[in-house]
Amino acid sequence: xxxxxxxxxxxxxxxxxxxxxxxxxxxxxxxxxxxxxxxxxxxxxxxxxxxxxxxxxxxxxxxxxxxxxxxxxxxxxxxxxxxxxxxxxxxxxxxxxxxxxxxxxxxxxxxxxxxxxxxxxxxxxxxxxxxxxxxxxxxxxxxxxxxxxxxxxxxxxxxxxxxxxxxxxxxxxxxxxxxxxxxxxxxxxx
Amino acid sequence: xxxxxxxxxxxxxxxxxxxxxxxxxxxxxxxxxxxxxxxxxxxxxxxxxxxxxxxxxxxxxxxxxxxxxxxxxxxxxxxxxxxxxxxxxxxxxxxxxxxxxxxxxxxxxxxxxxxxxxxxxxxxxxxxxxxxxxxxxxxxxxxxxxxxxxxxxxxxxxxxxxxxxxxxxxxxxxxxxxxxxxxxxxxxxxxxxxxxxxxxxxxxxxxxxxxxxxxxxxxxxxxxxxxxxxxxxxxxxxxxxxxxxxxxxxxxxxxxxxxxxxxxxxxxxxxxxxxxxxxxxxxxxxxxxxxxxxxxxxxxxxxxxxxxxxxxxxxxxxxxxxxxxxxxxxxxxxxxxxxxxxxxxxxxxxxxxxxxxxxxxxxxxxxxxxxxxxxxxxxxxxxxxxxxxxxxxxxxxxxxxxxxxxxxxxxxxxxxxxxxxxxxxxxxxxxxxxxxxxxxxxxxxxxxxxxxxxxxxxxxxxxxxxxxxxxxxxxxxxxxxxxxxxxxxxxxxxxxxxxxxxxxxxxxxxxxxxxxxxxxxxxxxxxxxxxxxxxxxxxxxxxxxxxxxxxx
Numbered sequence: 001x002x003x004x005x006x007x008x009x010x011x012x013x014x015x016x017x018x019x020x021x022x023x024x025x026x027x028x029x030x031x032x033x034x035x036x037x038x039x040x041x042x043x044x045x046x047x048x049x050x051x052x053x054x055x056x057x058x059x060x061x062x063x064x065x066x067x068x069x070x071x072x073x074x075x076x077x078x079x080x081x082x083x084x085x086x087x088x089x090x091x092x093x094x095x096x097x098x099x100x101x102x103x104x105x106x107x108x109x110x111x112x113x114x115x116x117x118x119x120x121x122x123x124x125x126x127x128x129x130x131x132x133x134x135x136x137x138x139x140x141x142x143x144x145x146x147x148x149x150x151x152x153x154x155x156x157x158x159x160x161x162x163x164x165x166x167x168x169x170x171x172x173x174x175x176x177x178x179x180x181x182x183x184x185x186x187x188x189x190x
Numbered sequence: 191x192x193x194x195x196x197x198x199x200x201x202x203x204x205x206x207x208x209x210x211x212x213x214x215x216x217x218x219x220x221x222x223x224x225x226x227x228x229x230x231x232x233x234x235x236x237x238x239x240x241x242x243x244x245x246x247x248x249x250x251x252x253x254x255x256x257x258x259x260x261x262x263x264x265x266x267x268x269x270x271x272x273x274x275x276x277x278x279x280x281x282x283x284x285x286x287x288x289x290x291x292x293x294x295x296x297x298x299x300x301x302x303x304x305x306x307x308x309x310x311x312x313x314x315x316x317x318x319x320x321x322x323x324x325x326x327x328x329x330x331x332x333x334x335x336x337x338x339x340x341x342x343x344x345x346x347x348x349x350x351x352x353x354x355x356x357x358x359x360x361x362x363x364x365x366x367x368x369x370x371x372x373x374x375x376x377x378x379x380x381x382x383x384x385x386x387x388x389x390x391x392x393x394x395x396x397x398x399x400x401x402x403x404x405x406x407x408x409x410x411x412x413x414x415x416x417x418x419x420x421x422x423x424x425x426x427x428x429x430x431x432x433x434x435x436x437x438x439x440x441x442x443x444x445x446x447x448x449x450x451x452x453x454x455x456x457x458x459x460x461x462x463x464x465x466x467x468x469x470x471x472x473x474x475x476x477x478x479x480x481x482x483x484x485x486x487x488x489x490x491x492x493x494x495x496x497x498x499x500x501x502x503x504x505x506x507x508x509x510x511x512x513x514x515x516x517x518x519x520x521x522x523x524x525x526x527x528x529x530x531x532x533x534x535x536x537x538x539x540x541x542x543x544x545x546x547x548x549x550x551x552x553x554x555x556x557x558x559x560x561x562x563x564x565x566x567x568x569x570x571x572x573x574x575x576x577x578x579x580x581x582x583x584x585x586x587x588x589x590x591x592x593x594x595x596x597x598x599x600x601x602x603x604x605x606x607x608x609x610x611x612x613x614x615x616x617x618x619x620x621x622x623x624x625x626x627x628x629x630x631x632x633x634x635x636x637x638x639x640x641x642x643x644x645x646x647x648x649x650x651x652x653x654x655x656x657x658x659x660x661x662x663x664x665x666x667x668x669x670x671x672x673x674x675x676x677x678x679x680x681x682x683x684x685x686x687x688x689x690x691x692x693x694x695x696x697x698x699x700x701x702x703x704x705x706x707x708x709x710x711x712x713x714x715x716x717x718x719x720x721x722x723x724x725x726x727x728x729x730x731x732x733x734x735x736x737x738x739x740x741x742x
Binding site (some may be wrong): 006007008010011012013014015016017065066067068070072074126129133142143146147149150151152155163164166167168169171172173174175176177179180181182183185186 | 242243244245246247250364365366367369370371402403404405413517518521523524525526527528529530565566568569570571572573574575576579580581582584585588589592593649659660661662663
C-alpha cells in the first residue's frame with residue numbers, strides 16, 4: 001500500500017537534521033541581554049562581541065553556503081553572523097566551534113593550500129563542507145544559520161524579514177479567510 | 191471569613207498545587223463556593239501582552255517549557271533495566287499560570303461512552319492494567335457541557351459524536367485548506383470529516399474576543415485571549431471572589447501529614463529560595479501527570495513509606511502518552527497551513543478499531559499544519575521529500591515545503607502499563623535539590639500497531655486528497671516523551687489498584703485530593719485537556735458537597 005512517492009526514510013532523515021546542533025541554547029533573558037550587549041558594542045564600532053574577526057569571516061562563509069545568496073537573499077543578507085555572534089556567549093560552546101573551525105581550516109590547507117576558508121571559491125567550500133556534513137560541527141553551524149535566518153529580527157538575524165520572505169511566511173497578527181487556495185475554491189464554512 | 195492574602199500559619203480551607211487546566215478550574219469553583227483557597231504555582235503569571243511569535247524563544251530555548259537548562263533536568267529510559275539518561279525534558283509541560291492550557295493547540299475532543307467502559311466491552315488485555323473507569327460518560331457529560339460554556343469552545347456536533355446536553359456555545363472555526371483536502375479525501379474513501387472542536391473562540395464569548403487567525407497556537411500563548419486557557423477563563427474569576435490567593439514562583443517540596451494520617455500543610459520554596467509552609471484543612475494536587483505523582487513520592491513519611499497515598503503502589507504507574515503519527519503531503523496550489531488554528535477538520539471513523547485486526551486500539555485523524563506552521567521548524571527539518579538539507583536547492587525547496595503542504599495526523603490510544611511510569615531519579619537532582627523526574631516508557635506493541643494503522647490510513651487519505659508526494663512518520667520504535675501525561679494516579683473503586691476514588695479523594699488520605707491527567711484510567715484517543723477540565727469541574731463539585739457535609 002505504500003505508494004512509490006511516499007517516503008518515510010527521507011522524513012526520518014530530515015527530522016534527524018532538526019535534532020542536530022541544538023546544544024546551542026540559552027535562556028531568553030540571557031539571549032536578550034546578549035543582544036543588548038552586542039548592540040551596545042556595535043554602537044562603539046566593535047564589529048563582534050564574542051567572535052574574533054577571523055572566526056566571523058569563516059562562520060559567515062559557512063552560513064553563506066548553507067543558505068546561499070542567489071536570486072533570493074541568503075544568510076549574508078539576513079545578517080546570520082550577527083545572530084551567531086549574539087547567541088554564542090557560552091565559552092564551552094564557543095570552544096567546541098573553534099575546534100571544528102580549526103579542523104575545517106586544516107582540511108582547506110591540505111586540499112587547497114590555504115586555511116582561509118572564506119576566500120575559497122564556493123565549489124571548494126561546498127566540497128569541504130560535504131565532507132563534514134554529518135558531523136556535529138556542521139550540524140551546529142546549520143542549526144545556527146537556520147535559527148539566524150528565521151528568528152525574530154530582534155535577535156540580530158532575519159534582517160528585514162528576508163528569511164520569512166524566502167520561505168513564504170508573512171508575520172501578520174491577523175488573517176481572515178480564505179487562508180489558502182483550496183478553502184478559497186470551496187467557498188463557505190459548513 | 192478572612193480575605194486573601196492569607197497568613198501561612200493559619201489553615202486555609204484548600205491549598206491547590208498547580209494552576210493549569212485542572213488547578214485553575216478547581217480554584218475558581220472552590221473560591222466561588224466560598225472556601226478560602228491558596229494556589230501555589232511554580233511558574234510566573236504571564237499574560238497576553240507577554241506572548242510573542244518567538245519561535246527561537248519558545249521552541250529552541252524552552253521559555254515556557256522549562257527543562258534541564260532552567261535547572262529542571264529529567265531522565266528517560268526504556269525499561270527498568272536501563273540506567274536513565276539525562277534529557278532536556280521527556281515529560282513536557284508549560285511552567286506558568288494556566289499551565290499547558292496556555293500553550294496547547296486547543297484541540298478539544300470529549301471522550302465517548304466507550305472510553306469509560308472499554309475493558310468490559312472489549313475485554314481486558316493480559317499484561318496491561320486496562321480497566322473501566324468508576325464513572326461513566328453520563329456522569330461527566332454535564333461537566334463537559336459546563337466546560338464548553340464556561341471557558342468557550344467552538345465546534346459542531348459530528349455524526350457519531352457522543353450525546354451532548356447543549357450545543358456548542360461558538361460556531362465552528364472557519365475551514366482552512368488542509369481541512370478542505372481532508373474533506374475531499376474522506377468523501378472519496380467513504381469517511382466523514384467534520385469541524386474539529388477547539389477551545390479557541392470563533393466569536394466573542396464571555397467578554398473575550400474571537401480568534402484573529404494569527405496561527406501561533408500550538409506551543410504559544412494567545413496574544414488576544416481567544417484561546418480558552420484556564421489562565422484567561424478561570425483564574426480571573428477565582429481572584430475576583432476575594433477568597434483566592436495565587437502565589438506564583440512557588441515550588442512545592444512536600445505535602446506534610448500528621449500522625450493521624452491527615453494532611454496538615456504544604457512546604458514550598460518561594461522564587462528566591464525562601465522556605466515557606468502553608469497550613470490547610472485540605473489539599474488538592476493539580477500539578478499534572480508527572481509532577482503530581484512526583485510530589486506524592488517526595489512526600490513519604492513513616493506512615494507512608496512508599497510515598498503519600500501510595501498503599502496501592504500505583505502512584506506514578508500506568509503513564510500514557512497517546513500515540514501519534516503524521517503524514518505530510520505536497521499539493522499543486524497554495525495551502526498556507528500556517529494561518530489560523532492547528533487542526534480544522536477531524537475524522538472519527540476509526541474511533542474503535544475492529545478487534546479482528548488482532549490488536550487493541552483506536553483514534554482520530556485531523557488536518558494540520560506541517561511542522562506546526564513554523565518557519566524555523568520547517569527549515570530546521572531537512573527536506574522531508576528527499577532533497578538536500580543545505581545549499582541552494584534546499585533553500586529553493588523551503589518555500590514549496592512551507593506553502594504547498596498539509597499534514598494529516600493520527601492521534602491514538604495508549605494502554606496503561608505498570609512498566610511505563612514516573613519515578614524519582616536516584617542520581618539526578620533539580621535546582622532545588624529534589625530528585626529529578628525519571629520517565630520509563632515503551633509503547634505497548636498494540637499501541638505501535640495502532641499508530642501504524644493510522645499512519646497508513648493518513649497516507650491513503652493524502653493520496654486521495656491529491657498530494658503529489660507524501661512523507662511521514664510514526665513512532666515505530668516507541669515514543670521517548672510527550673506532553674500528554676496521563677494515568678499516573680488512576681481513579682478506581684478498589685484501593686488495592688487505584689490511587690483516588692471516583693470523587694478524586696485519595697483512598698489513603700481523607701483530606702487529600704488529586705485531579706489532573708494523572709486521574710485518567712484510560713488514555714482516550716488523544717486531546718485529553720477537555721476531559722481534564724471536565725473532571726476538574728466534577729471533582730470541585732464533589733469536594734464542595736463533601737466539605738459542606740463536614741466529610742473532609
